[in-house]
Amino acid sequence: MDEAARPLSATSRTRLRRFPERGRTDRADLKAILDDGLMCFVGAVVEGGPRVIPMVYGRIDDTLYLHGSVANQVLTAARDGAELCVSVTDVDELVLANSLFHHSVNFRSVMIYGRGRLVTDQREQVAGLRAAADQLVPGRGATLDAPTRKQLAATLVIALPLDEASVKVRQGPPNGEVGDYDRPIWAGVLPLTQTWGEPLSDPKLRTATAIPDHVAKLAGQPLR
Structure with missing residues (x-):
């Protein structure tokens, strides 16, 4: 079966028990959903307890790349064989019911489980870092120089396969109960729109440098 057509795994961890x-x-x-996101939350058991941190990521085909300092405890745990749980959630609307019980959010979410692989090949390390830069601003990675050997030595890059994952999506109006609609209280959805502002140049730049097109064109545009 073509890899792109292979359905998501069905495991005890990815099976949706509610809705x-x-x-x-x-x-x-x-x-x-991964391509629409900006950051993920990465969880692992560190020194006997749960640890969850926000992190920038990049995707290349069916691999998610995570990176951070060699002192990053979650990544060092992953390097040493700990299982990871990675989640990404894109919020689209607030769901405002006319009862407290049925308030919710319309969202698209992903949860990925697995053991990461420490990336030691320099070309793959740089590719993973470029993918993370492109996740923030498409086209950004190709404009940047590769990290120095010293910088790579200070960085952990973990490759996590997208083999075991679940996707959950909520859409539509509140799921109120029949009696809720007898109350004279407004209910509905409130769409969330996020747009990019005007780029602000780093004041430490030593030469006048034009804002590149791949950044400038985002001003005033929706997040994704």
Whole structure:
């Protein structure tokens, strides 16, 4: 079977127990949500307790690349064989019911489980770092010089396969109960729109440098 067409895994950890009808099994949905995100939350057991940190990521095909300092405890745990749980959530709307119980959020979310692989090949390290830069601003990675040997030595790059993952999506209005609608209280959804502002140049730049097109064109545009 073509890798892109392979459905998402069905494991005890990825099976949706609440609102299973919101689940998605198409691998394209997984990649679309990852590609729309900016940051992920990475969890691991560190020194006997749970640790969750926000992190920039990049995706190349069916691999998620995470990177950080060699002192990053979650990444060092991953390097040493700890399992990771990575989540990405894109919020689209607030769901405002006319009862407290049914307030919610319309969202698209991904949860990935697995053991990461320490990337030691320099070319793959740089590719993973460029993918992370492109996740923030498409096209950014190709404009940047590769890290120095010293910088790479200070960086951990972990490759996490997208083999075991779940996707959950909520859409639509509140799911109020019949009696809720007898109350004279407004209910509905409030769409969330995020747009980029005007770029602000680093005041430490030593020469006048034009804002590159791949950055300038984002001003005033939606987040994704």
